[in-house]
Each structure stands twice: as C-alpha cells, then as structure tokens.
Amino acid sequence: MSQQKRVGLTALGAVLSPLEGSGPRTEAVVQRLSAAISLGVMVDGQQLPSETVLADQLGVSTMTLREALAVLRQQGIVHTKRGRGGGSFIHGSAGVLEDTSLTRLQRMSIRELRDLGDEHFAITGTAVVFATRRGLPEDMERLRGLIDRLRESVDRVSARRIDSRFYIEMAVCAQSTRLTRAEVGLQVELSDLLWLPQLALVPAYEAVAHHDLMDAIEGEDDARARELAQSHIEARIRRLVALRLELRDR
Known part of the structure; x- marks a missing residue:
C-alpha cells in the first residue's frame, strides 16, 4: 500500500x-x-x-x-x-429521496439500466484499482468501519446510505476528486433503485462482499479487487434488470 x-x-x-x-x-x-x-x-x-x-x-x-x-x-x-x-x-x-424509485425504474429501458451498470463499473472499478495503489491505513480503517455499520444496519434507508458512502469513500481512498464527484452522482442515480424493497438486498450479505473486496485491496491485489467489484456490480444490475422485466410483464 x-x-x-x-x-x-x-x-x-x-x-x-x-x-x-x-x-x-x-x-x-x-x-x-x-x-x-x-x-x-x-x-x-x-x-x-x-x-x-x-x-x-x-x-x-x-x-x-x-x-x-x-x-x-x-x-x-x-x-x-x-x-x-x-x-x-x-x-x-x-x-430527500422520495419513494418514487419504483415508478422511475418502470420508465427506464433495459438498455438504460445496463448502461448505468457499465458506468458503475467504469467509475468504481477504476476507483478500486487506485485505492489499492494509493490507499493509506486510515482509509482502510474508515472503509472497514463502514462495512461493520452496514452489517449491523437494521433498516433499508440507513443501509442504502452506508452502502453508498462505502463506494464514495472508495473513490476518496483513490485520491481523485473527479472520481469522487462521479461516484456521488452515480450513487444518487442508482442507490435508491438498488435498495428497492422488491430487490430485498440483505445488508449483512452486502457487507460480506465489501469485506472480500477490502481483503483484496489491503492485499494490494488490484486485479482481484477489480474482478470482485465487477462481479458484485454485475450481480446487482442483473437483479435490477430482472425486476424491471417482472414489472413489464405484470
């Protein structure tokens, strides 16, 4: 590191x-x-x-x-x-974020969702690589603390915020103002969709994925970190696309 x-x-x-x-x-x-x-x-x-x-x-x-x-x-x-x-x-x-996310999802096309997933990986995947190379011990401690808070979260709103903050702090860890601003914008657009009740994300399970990612980052394995980030992002987007298709078929 x-x-x-x-x-x-x-x-x-x-x-x-x-x-x-x-x-x-x-x-x-x-x-x-x-x-x-x-x-x-x-x-x-x-x-x-x-x-x-x-x-x-x-x-x-x-x-x-x-x-x-x-x-x-x-x-x-x-x-x-x-x-x-x-x-x-x-x-x-x-x-601040009204409960209109399901309606917004219904108005989005499958292509738009996949493009959003591509943007998520482009921004976060890059941040993860630079975080591996540039992160300091205090960065790792802050990110681990967010994982602990996510694991213990008991409501969807707080879990969404902690999860989003994890990704934002990852960009901070990469020491890039532009990446951080891009991640903030991305999380505003995406996080309320990912944490829709219908997707039933479990904070403890999401924390495990973040924990594995942190192990790769602290192990200075940027290729593995990027791979884990991509896998996690793709899994989330697949679930979001599946929900969009389910809404269309109703």
Missing part, C-alpha cells in the same frame, strides 16, 4: 468543490447539496459553511447560493437560524 502523503481529499470536500460545465448554476448547487444530503455525506443537524465560504467553495456567486438555499428551504431540506449561533443547517435528510 502506497505511503505517499495524503492530499487532503474528503467526500465532503469533493462534493463542495467548484461546479463544472455550463447550465443553470442555482439548479446545479441544489442538486449538488441534495446529493450530499441524500447519501449521508452531510447529515441532519450539520451546519453548512457560511454563505461566503460555501459560495467560494462551489465557485458561484453569493446570490446564486442564496437562491439555491431558498429552494432547499422550500423543500424542507435546510433550515436557517438568525442571530447569534445562527446559520443554515441540514434538516429532514431522511426524506
């Missing part, structure tokens, strides 16, 4: 990095912050940085940030306190 100096990358740091591309900036800020909240990168009660600092981190104007915060307040995701000890705080993150 490489012992190079940590570059300071964190999941939250990647999420709050400057926006890229064109398009409506207010909407992009809303999507970025909503993603962080829905996946548990930012949690209930957590205070956001000041408007000036957060706008600077995201590379937008203060006015754009205020407009985005207003939208998030309307959605009940953020609340703002005035006066001493005030600021904007995360609120109601458990309801």
